[in-house]
Amino acid sequence: MELTLAAAFTSSALLLSNFASIALASSQLKRRRVIPPPSGNQPPVSIVVPSRGVEPFTKETLQRAFSLDWPRYELIFCVAHAEDPVVKLINAAIAGHPDVPARLLIGNDRISANPKLNNCVKGWQAARHNWVILADSNVLMPKDYVQHLMAAWRPETGLVCSTPIGSRPDGFWAEVECAFLNTLQARWQYAGEALGLGFAQGKSMLWNKPMLDANGGIEALSAEIAEDAAATKLVNGLGLYVNLVASPFEQPLGQRRLDEIWSRQARWARLRRVTFPLFFAPEILTGVMMPLLLALVAAASAGVSLPTTVLCVLVIAYLPECLLARSKGWYLSPRSVTAMIVRDAMLPAIWIRGWLGGAVEWRGNAMTIRTKEMTELEEVA
Known part of the structure; x- marks a missing residue:
């Protein structure tokens, strides 16, 4: 009994x-809504995009990055190796959008065991503006991408992030990936924020550059193997909070295999564990x-x-x-x-x-x- x-x-x-x-x-999340282009003077933004390899939606994610409604922004694409096939696509996108300030930087600054962070260093150092977004190359940026990130910034904020929301799955295993990303991982991350336990996610990270530079710069994110874990600890150590956007951004998935899901989830589990x-x-x-x-x-x-x-x-x-x-x-x-x-x-x-x-x-x-x-x-x- x-x-x-x-x-x-x-x-x-x-x-x-x-x-x-x-x-x-659910109390933290909002259904997707469009924020109109801002009126009046708005701070310029640098968007640093570390890239590696060509994925099924690379052309579309590049096109979206050049189509944002924010009045003043620059794009800084970072690639570790010149022979990477994504270089041709990035150069073509830059040439096709001469109205958007954009650069491609090639090289690898080994400040950590984290290859993505190493790839971002040159972009961070080259950023011209005080507001910098570190955005993964597979984020499908909506036109109001910057507006959503800026809207989540408050006086006590040290960092604004967005979890990836899986979309456009092609096949059953991609639907399993959606189940991991959306109603499990995103759900718990937003539940944590509701309890005052917000933690960073490396997909989209809005930083105030002077604030981070005054506290070790991008090199400070090498304190942990995962840059988002280091970011969370740094921000919390300053007595500030990690905030999440109200409507997280899409990550189109396409096809997925079981071994890909296992490899990715095992890596994330190990990162969370350490x-x-x-x-x-x-x-x-x-x-x-x-x-x-x-x-x-x-x-x-x-x-x-x-x-x-x-x-x-x-x-x-x-x-x-x-x-x-x-x-x-x-x-x-x-x-x-x-x-x-x-x-x-x-x-x-x-x-x-x-x-x-x-x-x-x-x-x-x-x-x-x-x-x-x-x-x-x-x-x-």
């Missing part, structure tokens, strides 16, 4: 926390697997129908998640619930992988992710 009650109570508590996170995220271990540890309790297992234990002990128990748990877990996606205009299809189930089935293995050492892959780069303390010990030895 005690086992039955304990399992039922814990399962219910986990399902309730799942619902609470959705409610908190940078924020206390927050990573309870991640095993997210998703449906733990409350479902406990509910089945309670049902078996109490003689309740197991199929009915499974159905009830799945409805309680996934109906609010689907309603969140629908209310915010995120991708949702008849296969979305199946994709969410597959995602949650992967979560325990991803969590375990996060605790293990060894190399992970980032765009062809083998990275051994370890804590700063481990790296310092190895250097001393």
Whole structure:
């Protein structure tokens, strides 16, 4: 009897926390809306875009970057190697939009083990304006991209970010990627912001350049293996907050494979594990697997129908998640619930992988992710 009650109570508590996170995220998020071009004098903005390789939507994301409504902005594209095939596309886009100030910088400044951060250094140093956006090359910028970032800046803000919202999935595994990005990771990130625990996301980061330069510059983001983790700790250390845009920006996915999803999620899990271990540890309790297992234990002990128990748990877990996606205009299809189930089935293995050492892959780069303390010990030895 005690086992039955304990399992039922814990399962219910986990399902309730799942619902609470959705409610908190929903309170922070707004359905996509267009912010009109600003009137009056607005500060000029530098947009630094680290690029590597050609992806299915590269031409479209480049076109979007040159079509923003902000009155004064410059684009600084950063590529590590001159032979990268994306160089031709960037040069063609620059030539096709002579009205937008844009440059391509090539080279690699090795200030860290993070290849993206190394690629950004030259762009940060070349930026002419006091407001700088570090934007991943696969972000699909809307015309009001800068407006949304600026609108989230408040007097106590140290950094404004946007999570990626997966869109245009081509195939089932891309829908699983949407399930990871949207109603799991974005949801928990916005729930964290609602609780005053905002943390950075490297996809789109709006910085006040004088503020960061006064606190170590872009090199300060090498304090952690992940630049967004270093950014979060730096901003919080200054007594400031990381804020998120009300309507996060799209990342078109196209096709995805299971091994790509596993590699990416394993890398992110390992990064979270070494940078924020206390927050990573309870991640095993997210998703449906733990409350479902406990509910089945309670049902078996109490003689309740197991199929009915499974159905009830799945409805309680996934109906609010689907309603969140629908209310915010995120991708949702008849296969979305199946994709969410597959995602949650992967979560325990991803969590375990996060605790293990060894190399992970980032765009062809083998990275051994370890804590700063481990790296310092190895250097001393």
